[in-house]
Amino acid sequence: MPSLLAFAAAAVLEIGGCFAFWAWLRLGQSPLWLLPGMAALAGFATLLTMADSPLAGRAYAAYGGIYITAALLWGWLIEGHRPDLWDVAGALICLAGMAVILFAPRAMPA
Template sequence: MTALAFVGAALAEIAGCFAFWAWLRLDRSPWWIAPGVASLCLFAYLLTLPQSDYAGRSYAAYGGVYIASAVIWLWAIEGTKPDRWDVLGATLCLAGAMIIYFGPRAANVG
């Protein structure tokens, strides 16, 4: 469930941000904003689904998935093949995300 929520959130965030990019940088219609905002709302909702005691830890782990998804977007949607540095960077970020999310934690003492 967590992986699907993170991937869905990444796609929704990238699509929402791309809608604004298309409007402002690619001279698309301002009507691109409406689906962009809806997509960003979906992103925010999906990011609440993973099981984590702390939002910041979940967001940090999500960051690695976002980076890898952005590199895939670069290739699949924008038609630019990632180079080895893109792939290496995304791989390192995913490894970091897994360490953050799945790393063993001591019991919280409050």
């Protein structure tokens, strides 16, 4: 699975899983929200292992740019809070960093 696809799917699962906890603790929803939330978080962790990186830390660092962008989109599409200019600028900076981390040419380890 290509890294960007894995990261995008992981972001949806991570944000959805965390939102389930938010809904329970902050919005007064039923504790039953935790069941799909925990399943989503397990799926998120599994998807991160599918990134095309030999190093977990590098994959997690690159994922950060996708996560930040997805979190802003979640806020807009699910919570109705449209990102402002600074949100968009920050997300673009993070995506640039993700691209450098993930796609930079590197020598193969010996």
